[in-house]
Amino acid sequence: MAKQSKILKATEQSVDLDAEFRESNIREVLDKLDRELIGLKPVKTRIHEIAALLLVDRVRKQLGLSAGAPSLHMCFTGNPGTGKTTVASRMSEILHRLGYVREGHLVSVTRDDLVGQYIGHTAPKTKEVIKRAMGGVLFIDEAYYLYKPENERDYGAESIEILLQTMENNRDDLVVILAGYKDRMDKFFQSNPGMRSRIAHHIDFPDYGVDELVAIAKLMLAAQNYRFSPDGEKAFVEYIRLRMTLEYFANARSVRNALDRARLRQANRLFTGGKKALTSIDLMTIEAEDIKASRVFLEGKPDTATGPA
């Protein structure tokens, strides 16, 4: 009887979803996400969905229709430099704005921070990290390193055990985000089926296209008060096209490294050029020759042949 009257009451009441949306300032965060992150369509769609769900949940709670907190543990997979870490830090802000996490800080860890060196060392270490992350987001980068099947005495499994337990029991207190390369994460989940089933959102980060990478480069330059000359931009498009076919290509990270080297060359050009009076435009502009000097053009090799560049 009581329940019936409650539902009846709920149907009579109404709430303004728009007002709730405005109040949460979530639009600002989502717009910032759209503006500052180029491409990543599936990621943005999923984040919008999560935001909508949490907002609707909040409104439902006002009408007494509780459904229990949704599980928001996530797994980000994708190639190097596709923005997994960047999105994770945004995620904590979004979840905080929506009132899902209380503090909204991001604790970023890798295997070293979770797994101990001797028996009995792992549990306190993992627990300490978990306690630090409570009220916020725990981001585990390269999570597949936690599990090393070739060594059965590895302590990683113990750490996974504790993580699973907290992911289940302290769902209101923290959100766990795992990140790693797709194939390795798949292998990781195969050997840890419990982990897979406890993660509600598996988000795959696609590789960037040439246009997107150039747009990213422009954003990066703008943030450092640089810009391409028209020729410079053309040269950079060509550079990206060539670079993508070479080994160790790491999407946005390669772009950043290429820009850092272009800045070096620009500085050198200005220094040796002998032009005495430099204007601010000279100091800001990356010319085609700064980019054309790369080994990608000259020898068809990445600039640093020894590692990812």
Add this chain to the structure above:
Amino acid sequence: MTNAGNRLTQGQFSFLPPLTDKQISAQIKYALNKGWAIGIEYTDDPHPRDTYWEMYGNPMFDLKDPAGILMEINNCRKTFPNHYIRVTAFNSARGFESPTMSYIVNRPEKEPGFGLIRRETAGRNIQYSIHSYATDKPEGERY
């Protein structure tokens, strides 16, 4: 020392009814906002001069949210249901470098209280001391 209800009254809030978990969280939150490190301690020797209680785990630094500490408190309660457990906040700022908050979050079911011991010394002077009835029994069997 003892009061009317035989309850141990050491530290903050000890004359109030026991704090609820929500109230404990709020107190922890206050300490965390001040940047104090929080430790959980337990003992079964409640003598007021027994200042160094056993630590339950390490002191917790750099935390943002009380949930983790509350989890540890509950673990400690599960391990030592009949001990005194207190939460201590340590202020490391120069000039303080000492605990700035301390309150009991768990106490034994029955607290027998303290007895007053009078000892006559030279010249019929009397020295007073107090003695916890609980400590007549060996450690671990006191409550």
